[in-house]
Amino acid sequence: xxxxxxxxxxxxxxxxxxxxxxxxxxxxxxxxxxxEEMLQEANRCxxxxxxxxxxxxxxxxxxxxxxxxxxxxNVAEAAxxxxxxxxxxxxxxxxxxxxxxxxxECVVGKRGEPIAIGRLERYAADWAMQQGEEEVxxxxxxxxxxxxxxxxxxxxxxxxxxxxxxxDVTVYExxxxxxxxxxxxxxxxRLPKAIVQEEIGKLRDLNVDIQTNVIVGKTVMIDExxxxxxxxxxxxxxxxxxxxxxxxxxxxxxxVYSANEFLTRLNLMKAYKFPEYDTPxxxxxxxxxxxxxxxxxxxxxxxxxxxxxxxxxxxxxxxKEMTAREEEYHHxxxxxxxxxxxxxxxEFLGDENNWLYGMRCVEMELGExxxxxxxxxxxxxxxxxxxxxxVAVLALGTNPNPVVPSATPGLETEDWGGIIADEETGxxxxxxxxAGGDVVTGAATVILAMGAGKTAATAIDExxxxxxxx
Numbered sequence: 001x002x003x004x005x006x007x008x009x010x011x012x013x014x015x016x017x018x019x020x021x022x023x024x025x026x027x028x029x030x031x032x033x034x035x036e037e038m039l040q041e042a043n044r045c046x047x048x049x050x051x052x053x054x055x056x057x058x059x060x061x062x063x064x065x066x067x068x069x070x071x072x073x074n075v076a077e078a079a080x081x082x083x084x085x086x087x088x089x090x091x092x093x094x095x096x097x098x099x100x101x102x103x104x105e106c107v108v109g110k111r112g113e114p115i116a117i118g119r120l121e122r123y124a125a126d127w128a129m130q131q132g133e134e135e136v137x138x139x140x141x142x143x144x145x146x147x148x149x150x151x152x153x154x155x156x157x158x159x160x161x162x163x164x165x166x167x168d169v170t171v172y173e174x175x176x177x178x179x180x181x182x183x184x185x186x187x188x189x190r191l192p193k194a195i196v197q198e199e200i201g202k203l204r205d206l207n208v209d210i211q212t213n214v215i216v217g218k219t220v221m222i223d224e225x226x227x228x229x230x231x232x233x234x235x236x237x238x239x240x241x242x243x244x245x246x247x248x249x250x251x252x253x254x255x256v257y258s259a260n261e262f263l264t265r266l267n268l269m270k271a272y273k274f275p276e277y278d279t280p281x282x283x284x285x286x287x288x289x290x291x292x293x294x295x296x297x298x299x300x301x302x303x304x305x306x307x308x309x310x311x312x313x314x315x316x317x318x319x320k321e322m323t324a325r326e327e328e329y330h331h332x333x334x335x336x337x338x339x340x341x342x343x344x345x346x347e348f349l350g351d352e353n354n355w356l357y358g359m360r361c362v363e364m365e366l367g368e369x370x371x372x373x374x375x376x377x378x379x380x381x382x383x384x385x386x387x388x389x390x391v392a393v394l395a396l397g398t399n400p401n402p403v404v405p406s407a408t409p410g411l412e413t414e415d416w417g418g419i420i421a422d423e424e425t426g427x428x429x430x431x432x433x434x435a436g437g438d439v440v441t442g443a444a445t446v447i448l449a450m451g452a453g454k455t456a457a458t459a460i461d462e463x464x465x466x467x468x469x470x
Contacts, residue, residue, distance in 0.1 A: 009112025012041040014119055019334040023304055026188040026272060029331060035073070038123045042070040045115050048107055053117060056101040058451030059092075059157070061085045063102055063117055070120055079128035082121060087160035088153065088199045088450065090129055091182060093122025094191050096447040097325055129198055138206060139166035144232040144464050147172065147225045149216045149404060152180020153446045154237030154437025156203060157453030158460075162235075163206040165461050170231075171203075172214040177268065180239050182446065184268040185260075185295070187302050190328075193267075217407035226432055232468070233432050233460045236419060237453060240398040240438035246290070250348030255282060255356030259291070259299045259395035272306050284391030286310045288359060290345060291395035292322035297329065299393045300337045311337050312387070316344035316364050316377040342366070344377065346384070348392060359387045400439045408433070418442055426456030427463075434460055 015031045016022075022029050033041065051064035062081055069078035082089045098118035106114035146162050148155045151173030159169045177183050182196045204210065214220060216238075225231045243258030245251055262281065265271045269279035283306040289299045292315035300311045313332070315322060318341050322329065333339075340361075347360040363383035366375035400417045410430040412420045419428055419435040426434040436452030438444055464470070 008044050009108070011113045011116045011119075012037045012044075014116075019331075019336075022189065023301075023335040026305055028192050029189050032126060033119055033123045038070060038120060039073065041116050042067050042120055044108060045071070046107060047071075052105040052107055053102040053115070054105075056103070056105040058101065058447050059086050059454055061102075061121070066124060067115070067117075067120060070124065075124055075127045076131070078124040082124055083128075085454075086121075086450070087157050087203065088182075089121055089125035090195050091153075091191065091199055092447055092450070093118050093120075093125055094195075095182075095186060097445055099326065101447065129195070137164075139164055141168070142166035142464075142470075144168070144468070145170065145230060146460060146464075147229075147231040147234045149222075149234060149236045150174075150180060150238040150437075150439070151178030151200075151210060151212070152237060152239045152437065152449065153182060154239070154439075154449040154453040154456075155180070155235065156200065157450040158235045158237060158436070158457045159208045159453075160203050160206065161454055161457035162460065163203065163208050165457070167461075167464075168207070168209075170209040170211060172216050172220070173210060173212045174215040174238075175268065176212050178210050178212060184264045185298070187263065187267060187298050189301070189305070190298065215403065217403035222404070222408045222411070222430075222433060232464050233434065235426070235453070235456050235460060236404055236428070236433065236435040236439055237437045237449070237456075238401060238404050238439045239449075240400045240443045242399045242401045242417070243394065244396045244398060245394055246345065246396065248345065248347055250350055250356075253348050253350035253354050253356045255284065255390055256348055256392045257281075257394065259289075259295045259393050260398065262299055262393045263295070263302065266302055266306065272302070282391060283308055284389070286312075286389045287391045287393065288312045288314050288345075288387060288389040289393045289395055290314050291397075292317070292319075292324055292339075293395060293397070294324050294328055296393075296395035297324045297332050297337075299395050301332055301335060303391070303393070304335060304337065308391075312340055312389070313337055314340045314343050314345060314359075314361065314387070316342065317374060318342055318366060321366075321374045340387075342377065344379070345387075345392070349386070356390055356392060358389055359392060361385055361387050398438070398443045400442070404439075416442070424455070425459035426452060427459060432463070434463075 066078040066081040103114040145168035148171040243260045265281040270277040271281045274280040287303040287308045342364040345359040349358040364377040367378045370376040412429040421435040426436045434456045436456045437449035
């Protein structure tokens with residue numbers, strides 16, 4: 001067992017690529033812990049008898065137990081403990097906002113920095129992946145099948161849990177690769193696609209059938225899945241892929257993108273490797289990204305790596321109100337992204353050929369809190385100015401795509417498009433149909449979508465048992 005560091009109240013830092021170098025490539029930024037660093041960090045944990053950290057985990061990972069195993073360098077057992085509850089541990093160790101969940105509840109964090117639970121999870125998951133000797137344990141077949149709509153975090157989690165319960169599971173994914181936002185939304189430098197596909201491969205080892213290029217609501221209907229194709233239940237985890245726009249003049253100019261399109265082209269179609277791949281996207285010389293969430297940071301840092309000489313984040317509130325993870329903001333600052341706080345575009349400016357050349361912006365000040373609890377931004381009269389930019393990326397959030405509910409009789413939605421589903425079960429207004437993740441809540445985090453997938457899988461099992469008397 002490694003000895004504690006002198007300063008047990010400070011996280012063991014994780015080594016990263018040099019900012020000047022990483023701004024030119026798509027390699028993963030953090031290197032991950034070495035064995036020595038992992039042991040030092042694990043031994044900061046107090047092994048609380050009543051681990052508060054576990055209360056903050058949406059997928060109920062036994063955090064104390066896996067860290068106890070890491071203290072003894074029993075990495076294989078630590079990985080097995082994590083995987084007992086989490087189907088995508090290598091992914092969660094990288095993109096889960098632990099600082100708002102498990103680490104927020106950590107007792108050590110009350111005095112100093114919390115245990116780096118996410119980094120330890122990543123270490124265990126990566127180690128197990130590198131060994132490649134994991135034994136696949138398949139459950140006895142139950143004789144029932146379940147269809148999963150959407151191959152993102154919610155759908156993949158539900159599929160994995162149901163397969164372990166013995167159900168025949170088929171995942172229907174609309175794009176040509178499974179993974180959802182993990183594949184086409186989050187950039188390579190933050191989440192390598194090889195890791196995503198490796199995790200998905202583990203589900204295939206459980207006999208989960210993943211069918212791509214199938215759009216439920218177009219290619220096949222939910223009614224067909226339930227009535228003609230023999231599925232006992234359907235889980236809808238179709239995500240929130242419908243981008244939001246600002247609705248200002250010039251928004252249809254060439255060079256104005258939603259973050260969905262911008263990142264999808266660059267990730268899924270490998271446009272960042274043009275001309276090796278012939279699906280280019282105009283990245284531009286001066287890029288403005290509107291918004292300050294994780295997606296905005298992803299778009300800005302991606303544009304920089306694709307050759308933009310200047311990238312600006314434009315946000316109508318202050319840094320205090322941004323929704324991006326502090327780590328992502330820190331990385332963006334290190335890489336040279338410029339931040340324009342309390343600034344809001346009011347018009348996109350196009351030339352005679354409708355190509356964007358700039359934005360007319362206005363300075364803002366903060367007023368009283370709005371419905372989100374954050375200070376409402378108010379325009380400052382007479383503060384308008386122009387910002388030169390030839391590409392603008394709108395990272396303002398997303399709503400659920402209406403394809404599935406609009407094609408499914410009896411499946412009710414909220415006014416803003418989210419499928420109405422019970423919080424504790426995922427049951428919708430249509431019998432046999434369950435839903436969870438962003439398609440219910442609107443855009444949220446990967447781990448919350450996974451939690452919804454787990455909840456629904458348990459409820460689907462109970463539903464099938466009750467209905468068929470098993």
